[in-house]
Amino acid sequence: MKIDDFSEKLKKRMTITDYNILLHFFSFKNYIKNDILTNDGIKLIKKILKSKRPLSQITGRRFFFENWFIVNKKVLIPRFETEVIIENFIEENLNNKIIFDICCGTGCLGISAFLKNKNSNLYLSDISKSAIRCTKKNLKEFKINASVLRGNFFQPFIKKNLKADFVIINPPYILKGDVNVEKNVNKYEPKIALYAKQEGLEFFYKIKKDYKKILKPNGKIYCEFGFKQKEKLEQIFINENIEYYKDYSGNWRWFVLSNLT
Template sequence: MNYETVIKRSKKMVERNNQEVRVIYMLLEHVLNLPTSHILANLEEEIDENKLEEFSELLAEYVVDEKPVAYILGYTYFYNLKLTVNNDVFIPRKETEELVGIVIDLLKDKEDMIVADIATGSGNIAISVKKNLKVDKMYAVDISDKALDVASKNASDNDADIHFINGDLLQPLIDNDLKVDVIISNPPYIKEGYPLSNAVYNHEPHLALFAKKDGMENYERILVQSKQVLNDGGYIFFEIGFDQGQRMIDLIKRYYPNDKYEIRKDLSGNDRFVIIEKISN
């Protein structure tokens, strides 16, 4: 069977389920170790039977099992970094790349910073920030040992010096009397019971998805705990849900009433990013 026939048949399967056609090319690139440009330029070329079988199995995982393509491939790309992912970690999203861009832009002129990435997951935030800013020490905390195993591998693969700590939000920093200049967190923020796609609900770790108090519990706990951790003049950066902007403002006014804050929108026009600058003690 040649490339053209495989692509046409695969498109019918994918489009029937309203799934993404681009995944066909991602899987072909992965199996054949060839760029899409070569495949499209050589549509009459025959595919090795073993490669075809491997591709068909992976496509079935995507179409039938609705498994996210990042989990099928075992990796994804984030801020120009190749990161290992599996179902022990949340798959990094494009919005979080926007968050990292905001952090880098705001802090690009600062030096010798001590930074903490809370609920690090795959380590995507910690690693990308460490590699793009003048960070003296980067802590990355997660409650899941399995997630930290993935994050540690990603840090090693991308030559990033990260101090990984198992624990619940900022508590391990408090326990060790550690102070930081910057806190960054994209914690679980989906309210319990919120409807999700099968691909997300059935495959991504619920520990990394859901939070109590309509999704706001982790933000409130971090703000409370940060009082013992964040240095004066320091920053807190959050990624939030599209409908959580006003509730976040309410929390900020409760716990950081005299400090500067800003809610920024993502590229889709939704409230998505929070910046708090600590002015007072």
């Protein structure tokens, strides 16, 4: 059988973007040979058609930036809109620099940065045991030696008195009850990675309070935020050296906070 035999059903089941990702995944896994689906490919399609879970949770993989990453049901699925942060982050001079990936989830941010400069020193952290396991699997997949710490936000680094040259963070920043959150996201993705207290701003207040404890002088934090949060962030980070940037859809999406003291 060919994938075309299932294309109509698959396109009804998912977005065209996910359909194209699936085709890419089949090529990555060699599930199509001479235009014919392998048995594993047919089994996967049938599993996808029976399930309502996000595609990445069924395949166990997600393409992010330039690579396929292992995912599980208890980590945030990497988003394409986050790739713009990595594209800018790797423009920094990362040679022999210490990088922290905080709230690492799959580890896709830190790993993507490291793969562009293997002379950097990478640390990854998350509070979730499932995220730590997933990150370690991805590090093994890419044959990367890195330090993995488990703990709440900045605390693992503060306890060890560790400081970074560059920090990259995709924290939980959604307000509970936000109507913009898709039903499937709320139902199937880990709420600990999605929602934050204080109107979704909890971790930005923590950054403001403690960022100098984990950042070297002249160090920088690259951080994602919600597209409606810029005005509130400007109030939180007033008098700080911070710049805000938009994603490719024209939404305010991330900032760079510099420690110039």
